[in-house]
Amino acid sequence: MHAVDKIRNLAIIAHIDHGKTTLIDSIFRAAHVFRENAQVEERVMDSNDLERERGITIRSKHCTVEWKDYLINIIDTPGHADFSGEVERVLSMVDSVLLLVDANEGPMPQTRYVLMRALRLGLRPIVVVNKADRPNADPSGALDKTFDLFVELGADNDQLDFPVLYGSGLEGWIVSDLDEYQREEHEREAHVADGGTLSPSLLKELADAAMNDLFETIVAKVPAPDVDQGAPFLMQVSTLAWSDYIGRIGCGRVLQGGLKVGDELQRVTTRQLQVGDPEAGWEMTGAETARITHLWVTHGLENREVDEVAAGDIVWLAGPDEIALGDTLASLELEAAGAALPPLEIEEPTVSMFFLVNNGPFAGQDGRAVTLRQIRDRLEREVRVNVALRVEDLGRPDGVKVSGRGELHLAILIEEMRREGLELCVSRPEVITHRDEHGKVLEPMEQLIIDVPDQYQGTVIQELSLRKGELVAVEAAPTGLVRLEFTISTRGLIGYRSDFLTETRGLGVMSSRFSGYGPWRGELPGRERGSLVSQAAGEAAAYSLENLQQRAVLFIRPMDRVYEGMIVGENSRRDDMLCNPTKRKQLGNYRSSTKEIDAGLKVPRPLTLESALEWIADDELVEVTPKTVRVRKAILSAEERKKAEKRGAAAL
Numbered sequence: 346m347h348a349v350d351k352i353r354n355l356a357i358i359a360h361i362d363h364g365k366t367t368l369i370d371s372i373f374r375a376a377h378v379f380r381e382n383a384q385v386e387e388r389v390m391d392s393n394d395l396e397r398e399r400g401i402t403i404r405s406k407h408c409t410v411e412w413k414d415y416l417i418n419i420i421d422t423p424g425h426a427d428f429s430g431e432v433e434r435v436l437s438m439v440d441s442v443l444l445l446v447d448a449n450e451g452p453m454p455q456t457r458y459v460l461m462r463a464l465r466l467g468l469r470p471i472v473v474v475n476k477a478d479r480p481n482a483d484p485s486g487a488l489d490k491t492f493d494l495f496v497e498l499g500a501d502n503d504q505l506d507f508p509v510l511y512g513s514g515l516e517g518w519i520v521s522d523l524d525e526y527q528r529e530e531h532e533r534e535a536h537v538a539d540g541g542t543l544s545p546s547l548l549k550e551l552a553d554a555a556m557n558d559l560f561e562t563i564v565a566k567v568p569a570p571d572v573d574q575g576a577p578f579l580m581q582v583s584t585l586a587w588s589d590y591i592g593r594i595g596c597g598r599v600l601q602g603g604l605k606v607g608d609e610l611q612r613v614t615t616r617q618l619q620v621g622d623p624e625a626g627w628e629m630t631g632a633e634t635a636r637i638t639h640l641w642v643t644h645g646l647e648n649r650e651v652d653e654v655a656a657g658d659i660v661w662l663a664g665p666d667e668i669a670l671g672d673t674l675a676s677l678e679l680e681a682a683g684a685a686l687p688p689l690e691i692e693e694p695t696v697s698m699f700f701l702v703n704n705g706p707f708a709g710q711d712g713r714a715v716t717l718r719q720i721r722d723r724l725e726r727e728v729r730v731n732v733a734l735r736v737e738d739l740g741r742p743d744g745v746k747v748s749g750r751g752e753l754h755l756a757i758l759i760e761e762m763r764r765e766g767l768e769l770c771v772s773r774p775e776v777i778t779h780r781d782e783h784g785k786v787l788e789p790m791e792q793l794i795i796d797v798p799d800q801y802q803g804t805v806i807q808e809l810s811l812r813k814g815e816l817v818a819v820e821a822a823p824t825g826l827v828r829l830e831f832t833i834s835t836r837g838l839i840g841y842r843s844d845f846l847t848e849t850r851g852l853g854v855m856s857s858r859f860s861g862y863g864p865w866r867g868e869l870p871g872r873e874r875g876s877l878v879s880q881a882a883g884e885a886a887a888y889s890l891e892n893l894q895q896r897a898v899l900f901i902r903p904m905d906r907v908y909e910g911m912i913v914g915e916n917s918r919r920d921d922m923l924c925n926p927t928k929r930k931q932l933g934n935y936r937s938s939t940k941e942i943d944a945g946l947k948v949p950r951p952l953t954l955e956s957a958l959e960w961i962a963d964d965e966l967v968e969v970t971p972k973t974v975r976v977r978k979a980i981l982s983a984e985e986r987k988k989a990e991k992r993g994a995a996a997l
Contacts (some may be wrong), residue, residue: 347416349469349574349657353567354598355471356420356435358463359445360453360856364475368445368514369408369421375517375556376410376417407584407596407659409643412560418659422459422871434583434670434689434732435467437600438659441567444470444491448482448511451490453794458858461498467916471508471566473559477523478513481823508566518555521562570598572656578602578610578677581686582668585730586661591639593729595668596661600677603655604662609636612665613673613685626686632681635665670732684944694735694748695789695835695859698755698958699772700724701744703968705977706882706908711970712768720769721745721760734758744770748777748860752839756955763969770966772979774958776836779862786810787862789835795845798851799827804848812837813866834866835859840959872962875921876976877914879907880983883927891946893924899949900976901926910981912965915950923983952976 359364406421420435436442442463446452452460463470472491474484485642488509495505497709511526512519520526536825581604582595604610613632618625641661654660662674670691675684700720708714715723724736724747735748749755779787791813797805799821806816806829814833821827838857845855877897887903897914907913907926916922952960952974957967962975964986968975980986 347414349572349655350569351415352418352570352657353415353441353563354418354439354440354570354657354659355423355443355563355567355938356439357443357445358422358436358459359475360447360450360456364447364514365421365445368443368473368475368519369419369554370515371418371517371519372410372559373408375560376412377604379429380568388421407643408646410645415564417560417563434691436462436468437581437689438583438596438868439468440570441468441563442470443473443563445473445475445514446487446491446876448474448477449479449488450483450796451483451487452494453856456491457494457498457531457792462493464495464504469504469566471510471562473512473519475512475514477511478516482512484636508562510562512559519559521558556927558641570657572599573601574603574656576601576656577678578604578608579673579675579679579684579686580660581689582670582672582674583689585668585670585732587726587729588663590702591663592666593668594639594661594663595665595672595674596659596673598659599654599656601656603653604637604640604660605653606637606640609634609677610664610674611635611677611679611681611684613675613681614669615618615671615685617688624975629682629685633665634677637664639663655864658770691732694733694750695777696751696755696774696839697735697746697748697777698774699741699744700747700759701741701770701772701966703768703770703970704743705770705911705968705975705981707906707968707970707975710769711972712763713766715767717743717745719767722766723765727758728731731758751835752955752958756958759969760954763971766971768968768970770968770977771958772966773961773963774839776834776839778865786865787843788865790860790863791833791835791857793831793833793838793855793857795829795831795853795855796822796826797829797849798825801849801853802827802829805829805845805853808841808848809833809837811870812841813869832860832863833857834863834869837866837869840872843956843959872960873919875919876912876915876962876965876978877916878921878923878978878983879911879913879926880909880923881925881927882908885913886929887946888930889924889926891925894947897922899947900952902949908977908981909983910978912976912978917961 357368359365408419408421410417410419420439421433444456444460444463446456458472459821460470472488474487476482477484492505495507510519510521511523518526579600579946580597584596586594586596590592611632611634614630615627616630616708617627632965639662640651640654642651642658650663671689673684673686675681686917702717702720703714721738724745727737733750733754737746737748739746748754749758755774762769776788781787795805809831812833814831814837816829817832818830819827823915842855845853877893883906885901885903885905885907890899890903893899893914897916899914901907901913913926917976954967954969954974957974959978961967964979966977966979968977
């Protein structure tokens with residue numbers, strides 16, 4: 346067990362793809378967390394398949410490294426705005442943050458958000474200008490923009506006096522003096538170019554010293570935990586986990602005192618007097634006694650069970666039956682009312698959709714058809730650890746309403762469920778609105794930043810203006826890219842990503858973050874093209890599809906199974922069009938039965954889960970199975986849809 350003054354707790358925060366997880370890989374190598382001959386995957390902290398496939402961090406991860414006689418606890422946080430709920434709660438466990446900024450892109454929307462949260466908590470960040478070795482990198486420009494952002498967010502004088510490091514997390518070097526490092530690197534390259542060699546011992550020495558400036562800065566600038574080891578035990582739950590064998594597991598930093606397995610403590614619950622408004626105050630809502638059954642601390646990437654923990658440690662514990670985010674765990678020596686800590690501030694969801702039982706003709710053929718009770722049970726397990734998620738039972742016999750921080754937040758949950766073998770249908774995402782004190786409707790707003798080749802900026806500006814976006818700033822880069830900053834409603838962004846990729850030929854990059862609520866911006870233009878809806882069941886025929894592709898973009902191939910009400914393509918006009926994709930050419934005895942194979946069919950548009958969610962209309966659903974993503978009408982029968990339209994109930 347390390348002395349408190351030898352412990353350093355910090356989080357790594359940044360915009361998506363600015364190199365947090367890759368930097369941690371280099372920290373592990375420099376601290377010799379793994380054996381010399383160990384086979385270690387890249388982005389070792391991205392532990393699940395979805396994180397590796399998408400190249401993003403979805404869940405915050407905790408790891409520890411030892412450098413000299415110091416224990417450094419590091420928390421890798423998500424960089425995507427939809428998972429910022431993960432960032433908010435872990436910042437309460439640390440004493441400083443490493444703020445990574447891309448040397449080329451500079452501060453991005455999520456950089457602003459996570460930095461704002463850190464500054465509000467009084468943390469003093471360490472700025473790391475990452476990817477400084479890239480072509481077109483502008484470390485000085487990125488640093489200037491970062492300083493301006495600190496000022497804009499109201500940083501105090503101590504926070505403005507932040508240490509600065511430069512480096513490449515991918516290449517494994519972080520230095521305090523970039524010019525000196527580059528000069529020495531050029532000298533070594535020139536030496537090798539002249540026929541010289543670098544000895545293995547020198548190369549090892551350089552590799553071992555490549556991260557020393559980072560470790561030295563962490564030890565010097567990150568304060569040790571300010572705790573009292575002699576006081577009664579006190580901690581607040583900042584992260585949740587679940588075990589089918591143990592139950593709920595809480596994680597947090599021990600604020601004072603110590604704890605042993607078998608000790609009794611009290612769990613004190615609190616709540617905000619007004620949800621979403623921390624300034625309205627809070628109150629204690631209850632207290633119960635529980636006994637600690639398990640304690641864990643992290644070593645490297647593994648959680649190791651221990652018998653005892655002390656103030657300053659970041660620990661996982663189990664015992665109380667119900668552990669909730671923000672709960673205070675305190676010694677029985679303390680009065681519950683005096684020990685209670687303010688609830689953690691977690692921002693509310695902005696987007697919702699319905700999760701419905703799959704009632705289509707193919708239900709249960711690709712995966713495990715589930716009942717509404719099974720869907721509820723799965724979502725209840727998710728809510729135990731995914732605190733930014735909300736599940737509402739609105740009395741529908743076929744589904745529940747699920748709300749999250751954005752489309753991607755909900756899409757990741759759906760993807761996890763389908764990989765577990767479940768089938769379900771989901772509706773089009775819709776924004777969650779509020780009303781102000783005057784009764785006016787408020788909707789969630791986004792700060793949107795787009796980097797696009799200059800020849801496409803006119804098209805992007807025109808399209809976003811139709812979606813009620815306001816252009817805030819334009820900045821030209823020497824590389825031929827233009828950075829456009831907009832303020833736009835979340836509603837205006839739904840369904841735009843696929844159009845954006847088409848408009849910019851896949852060369853544009855867009856990122857956004859929730860910035861607050863603003864006045865309702867009125868009606869937005871709907872989808873410009875209708876659906877191609879099958880009115881027959883069977884296998885799709887090449888003959889029929891060849892005719893249909895002249896009037897629509899197809900989603901299916903020949904021999905794909907279809908059913909009545911399934912959407913098989915996008916119509917070239919606004920209205921929906923009924924079709925029979927199973928119709929085959931009538932063959933005579935003089936015609937070759939293999940002639941159809943040569944039909945000139947175009948490659949169908951692939952439907953991913955995200956693209957399907959963006960594309961569907963209000964009266965349509967995405968059918969998600971372990972093998973397939975389909976789109977369909979909510980009401981499958983064309984005759985029943987007409988009746989519903991007359992009643993005005995076609996939409997969900």
